[in-house]
Amino acid sequence: MLKVTEIENIDFRVELLEEFSEIIKRYPEGKHKAALLPILHLVQAEYGWLSTESMERVANFLDLQPIEVFEVATFYTMFFLKPQGQFVLEVCRTGPCCLVGAEKIIKYIETKLGVKEGEVTSDGRFSWRGVECLAACGMAPVLQIGPDYTFYENLTEEKVDQLIQDLKQNNEAIKSDSQIV
Amino acid sequence: MARKLLLENVNVPGIQTFEVYRQKGGYRSVEKALSSMSPEDVVDEVKKSGLRGRGGAGFPTGMKWSFLAKPEGKPRYLICNADESEPGTFKDRYLMTHIPHLLIEGMIVSSFALGAKTSYIYVRGEMMPQIRILERAIAEAKNAGFLGKNILGSGYDLELYVQPGGGAYICGEETALIESLEGKRGNPRIKPPFPAISGVWGCPTVVNNVESIAAIVPIILDGGDEYAKIGIGRSTGTKLISASGNVNKPGIYEIELGLPVEEFIYSDEFCGGIANGKRLKAVVAGGSSVPILPANLILKTVEGNARLMSYESLAEGGFQTGSMMGSGGFIAFDEDQCIVRNTWNFSRFYHHESCGQCSPCREGTGWMEKVLHRLEYGHGKMSDMDLLIDVAKKIEGNTICPLGDAAAWPVASAIRHFRDEFEWHVNHPKDAVERNFGLGNYADSLDKLVEAEN
Ligand SMILES: Cc1cc2nc3c(=O)[nH]c(=O)nc-3n(C[C@H](O)[C@H](O)[C@H](O)COP(=O)(O)O)c2cc1C
Ligand code: SF4
Ligand code: FES
Numbered sequence: 144m145l146k147v148t149e150i151e152n153i154d155f156r157v158e159l160l161e162e163f164s165e166i167i168k169r170y171p172e173g174k175h176k177a178a179l180l181p182i183l184h185l186v187q188a189e190y191g192w193l194s195t196e197s198m199e200r201v202a203n204f205l206d207l208q209p210i211e212v213f214e215v216a217t218f219y220t221m222f223f224l225k226p227q228g229q230f231v232l233e234v235c236r237t238g239p240c241c242l243v244g245a246e247k248i249i250k251y252i253e254t255k256l257g258v259k260e261g262e263v264t265s266d267g268r269f270s271w272r273g274v275e276c277l278a279a280c281g282m283a284p285v286l287q288i289g290p291d292y293t294f295y296e297n298l299t300e301e302k303v304d305q306l307i308q309d310l311k312q313n314n315e316a317i318k319s320d321s322q323i324v
Numbered sequence: 325m326a327r328k329l330l331l332e333n334v335n336v337p338g339i340q341t342f343e344v345y346r347q348k349g350g351y352r353s354v355e356k357a358l359s360s361m362s363p364e365d366v367v368d369e370v371k372k373s374g375l376r377g378r379g380g381a382g383f384p385t386g387m388k389w390s391f392l393a394k395p396e397g398k399p400r401y402l403i404c405n406a407d408e409s410e411p412g413t414f415k416d417r418y419l420m421t422h423i424p425h426l427l428i429e430g431m432i433v434s435s436f437a438l439g440a441k442t443s444y445i446y447v448r449g450e451m452m453p454q455i456r457i458l459e460r461a462i463a464e465a466k467n468a469g470f471l472g473k474n475i476l477g478s479g480y481d482l483e484l485y486v487q488p489g490g491g492a493y494i495c496g497e498e499t500a501l502i503e504s505l506e507g508k509r510g511n512p513r514i515k516p517p518f519p520a521i522s523g524v525w526g527c528p529t530v531v532n533n534v535e536s537i538a539a540i541v542p543i544i545l546d547g548g549d550e551y552a553k554i555g556i557g558r559s560t561g562t563k564l565i566s567a568s569g570n571v572n573k574p575g576i577y578e579i580e581l582g583l584p585v586e587e588f589i590y591s592d593e594f595c596g597g598i599a600n601g602k603r604l605k606a607v608v609a610g611g612s613s614v615p616i617l618p619a620n621l622i623l624k625t626v627e628g629n630a631r632l633m634s635y636e637s638l639a640e641g642g643f644q645t646g647s648m649m650g651s652g653g654f655i656a657f658d659e660d661q662c663i664v665r666n667t668w669n670f671s672r673f674y675h676h677e678s679c680g681q682c683s684p685c686r687e688g689t690g691w692m693e694k695v696l697h698r699l700e701y702g703h704g705k706m707s708d709m710d711l712l713i714d715v716a717k718k719i720e721g722n723t724i725c726p727l728g729d730a731a732a733w734p735v736a737s738a739i740r741h742f743r744d745e746f747e748w749h750v751n752h753p754k755d756a757v758e759r760n761f762g763l764g765n766y767a768d769s770l771d772k773l774v775e776a777e778n
Contacts, residue, residue, distance in 0.1 A: 169485040171399070171442075174525055179507035180490050184449065218509040219490025221449045237411045238612060238669045239568040239655050275493060275673055276411040276612075277450060280568035280655070281575045292452040 155200060159185060163204060175205055179215055183222060188290035192223035220274070221289075228263045228270035230310050232256075233287050234298075236273035239280035248284045248298050249273060255307065268311065327554060329542040329562050330535070331578045334422045340457065342464035345425040351470055353544040357433045358478040361544075366437035370540065372548025374560035379405055379496075379533030380611065380651045382635050385540075386548075391520040392438055393528040401529045402435045403505065404445040404537050406454075407489055407496035411612035411673060412653025415564035416534035418576045420447070420454045424461040428484065430537035432470060433544055435482050438530055442483050445534075446501055449489040458486045493677035497725050498531040500679065511679050512725035533651075535564055556582030559634035563652050570658035572596035585609075585631045585638075586623050589656065602658040603767055606742075609638055610650020612670050613730035615737030616663070617647050618766035643737065659763040663745050664756075667738040668696035674731030685728040688719040692735055699746060702753030709739050709746050742766070 155163075163182050170177040182205070186197050193216050202209040216222045223231075234249050253259065256269050263270045279285045282296035295306055338344035345351075357366050371386030392400060404427070408416040420427060427445070435443045447455050462484050465471045473481045487505055489495050495504045499513035502524045523529020539561060543551045552560045559581035568574050571589065573596040579588065588594045589604065598604050607622040608614060624631055626645045631637050635649045657666070675689035692715055698704050716732035723729070739746060744764050749756040 169444075169483075169487075171525065174506070176507035177487070177505060180449070180504065181488055183490070184488055214509055215490070215507065219449070219492050221491035236669075237673055238666050239412050239653075241666070241669055242569040242655070242657060242661055274491075275676060276409060276413075278408045278414040278417045278448070280412055280414055280653070281566060282414075283568065283574075287450060290452070292450050294453075 155186075155204075156189070159189060160204075176207060176211070179205060179207070179212065180219070183212075183216060184290075187222060191229070191290075192226050226263070229268045230270075230288050232269065232271040233274045233277075233289070234271065235275070235277045235279070235283065235285050237276040237280075239276065240283040240285065243283045245284040248286075248300070248303065251300050251303055252286075255303065269307070327562065327580060328578045329551075329554070330419065330426065330538050330564065331423070331576075339423055340421075340425075340461070342425060342461065342468055345423070346468070350425055351429050351432075351465075351468075353429060353541045354432045354436075354470055355476060357436055357544055358476050358480060363437045363439055366433060366544060369543055369548035370437070373539075373543040373551035374548075374555075374558060375536065375539055375543060375551070376559070376635065377533055378535035378539070378563065378652070380410065380613070382649060385532065385536050388520070388532075389438060389530060391518070392530055393521045394439065395528070398527050399442065400438055400440050401524050401527055402431065402438050402440040402443040403501065403524065403529060403531045404431060404443070404534055405496060405498065405501060405531050406445050406447040406451070406534045407493075407501060408451075408534070409448055409493040409496050410651045410653055411670070412566060412568055412608060412655040413611050413651040414566045414568075415576050415652060417451060417454060418566075419534055419538060419564065420451070420458060424454075424457050425465065426538045426541060427458070427534055428461050428465050428470075430540045431484055432465075432475070432482060434530075434532065434537055434540050435484075436480055437540075440530075441481055442485070444485050444487050444505060444524075446487045446489060446495075446505055448495075449491050452488070455486050455488055462486070492679075493673075494679045494725075494727060497727065500725065501531060502529065509679070511681050512727075514724055554580055556632065556634050557636055559636060559649075563633070563649075565633065565652045565654050567595050567654045567656070569656040570599045570602065570661070571656045572599050579633055581632075581634045582637075583633045585633055588633055588654070589623075595656070598656065598658050600658070602660065603763060604656060605659045605661060605763055605766055606657040606663060608647075608653070608655040608657075608734070609633075610648045611653035612655070612673065613733060614648040614650040615643055615646070615733050616667075616741065617645075617737070618741050618764075620766060620768060621645055621741070622647075643733070644740075647737070659767075660760055662700075662760045663738055663742040664696065664700050664749050664761075667735055668693065668700045670734045671696050671731065674727065678727060678731070682723040682728065684719045684722045685731065688715050688728070689731045691715050692731070696735070699749050700756070702749070702757050704746075704750045704753070706747070706750050708750070709743060712736075713739055 166178045166181050167175045198212045199209050202212045284298040285296050333348050367389050375385045376382040492510045494500045495510040497512050500510040504510040519529040565577045590597045604619040608616045625640045638649045640646045671693040675693045678685045678689050680686045716736040719728045720732045745761040
């Protein structure tokens with residue numbers, strides 16, 4: 144069983160901790176390590192990335208060794224281990240998307256934002272990276288933006304312009320044009 | 325119009341809600357199974373249906389279920405594989421988005437058949453919107469008494485949870501998925517023991533694809549024999565095909581298995597032909613892992629028979645001249661696509677996604693990526709093609725999980741069928757970076773075919 148007393152020493156928001164506790168109930172007793180991925184997603188949605196401290200706190204909460212959390216966080220591509228832009232444009236770069244122009248869109252985004260893959264624009268707003276097939280190949284080219292993983296499909300240069308402009312103005316994720324969501 | 329079993333109601337307004345789904349006859353398979361069938365009866369119907377796993381391997385679902393160990397005092401688990409990361413495949417996302425209750429209904433009946441009291445849907449982490457959709461659908465179903473304690477007064481209890489992945493193709497492999505669900509890195513396990521004996525937390529576990537689970541609903545409603553009447557031979561039922569690449573109408577199509585490939589590509593009911601008036605050059609018919617075929621071989625087998633969308637017909641000719649049904653990710657290439665570039669892209673993908681446990685896969689995928697990169701960028705050698713085939717052979721069959729094979733097959737098949745184009749890259753390095761080899765002879769009929777017609 145988890146040592147409930149430990150929880151008080153962690154300074155995640157109370158509501159977040161309550162969510163963690165709810166998640167743990169999905170698994171049989173003693174198997175709370177299974178909550179690790181869902182919890183890391185929540186932590187990343189809260190802070191935008193996973194710092195060593197936040198991972199240590201997660202380890203503490205789940206009664207794991209910190210290394211058990213680090214090795215998981217480094218294995219999965221969705222977890223950011225350093226700060227990102229406020230909006231991370233994740234563009235699919237896999238075969239089917241490339242058949243209909245994904246490479247051109249990636250180049251365009253790189254030029255437009257003026258930063259290399261993984262870097263953050265000077266205003267702190269944007270970063271971008273190539274990701275693998277997003278299971279939306281019929282609506283290619285596509286990109287997604289976390290933490291809600293909103294989809295933007297059938298991308299053109301004009302659509303990218305519009306999207307970046309909207310994101311700058313609204314300061315918040317805008318509505319997706321997705322046919323699937 | 326072909327018969328639809330899964331997507332018939334997909335365009336009904338509000339079908340995402342429990343209310344509308346139920347009005348349209350939803351959850352009747354749960355009522356039927358729980359009130360008039362034993363778990364063994366359900367398994368028998370699935371066996372009779374001939375349903376084969378829709379996740380890629382095509383293993384008969386009923387048989388897989390009957391292998392599940394039932395030791396005393398140990399819980400059994402059903403895990404739905406909604407990791408959907410095979411390039412070219414996007415049917416599961418579509419199904420979960422548009423008709424989520426079909427999956428929930430299938431999960432309840434399947435869990436009942438397997439004696440699972442807790443089941444999980446493992447959804448790839450990027451599909452957060454779908455995770456929300458499923459969680460809402462589960463809450464609605466529970467509210468209506470189809471989940472939770474004593475479902476419909478039958479005495480059967482079931483809890484259903486959604487688990488997010490973290491962005492790793494390898495977690496689609498069932499033992500990697502189990503590791504990942506346990507909160508670990510997604511490293512595939514050495515088999516045996518198979519999950520049916522020792523799966524999640526060491527308990528007997530069945531892992532099934534989203535589409536396989538959804539197909540359980542019509543099977544139970546209409547009976548396994550009725551289901552088996554649809555399709556052709558051992559390819560029974562309908563299949564969701566994800567069509568992408570250079571077709572006029574990319575998207576998801578539910579086809580009756582046995583549909584001619586030519587009709588699927590050119591008929592207006594399906595892909596509507598190749599986009600921009602171009603000609604078809606090649607097809608990857610079952611997701612990036614299956615062998616690529618040139619246009620002539622995907623439309624007709626070497627024997628001159630029309631190739632059909634079925635497990636058997638797509639595989640006809642073996643790896644020499646055939647391919648595989650795989651996950652049904654149908655990727656079409658027009659005459660302006662470069663096969664070398666695409667092969668390099670796929671190799672990069674597999675190298676990126678290799679979990680790194682076995683050296684043939686970890687090193688081999690990296691090596692193939694490098695050699696293909698130099699071929700594509702005009703620095704290749706004539707000996708590179710044989711080198712690639714050699715590396716592919718050394719990976720194939722020598723790894724813990726099938727990702728190694730999945731990485732080797734696309735490379736070996738591309739060189740087998742498109743060697744002219746690889747050689748052109750070596751002989752014309754300058755041209756190769758500026759333009760595309762073109763259609764070659766790939767769209768022309770095969771010699772044997774001409775003979776057959778005479
Ligand atoms: C590298 C790799 C990736 C896979 N990805 C998926 C996937 O995304 N979805 C899926 O259902 N099956 C995937 N599979 C197949 C699963 O291992 C497993 O066979 C399948 O989920 C079983 O379900 P089924 O019998 O209903 O098809 C993958 C297999 C391998 C080797
Ligand atoms: S074949 Fe590749 S992905 Fe599969 S276990 Fe080995 S290294 Fe990992
Ligand atoms: S290849 Fe881009 S979504 Fe599948």
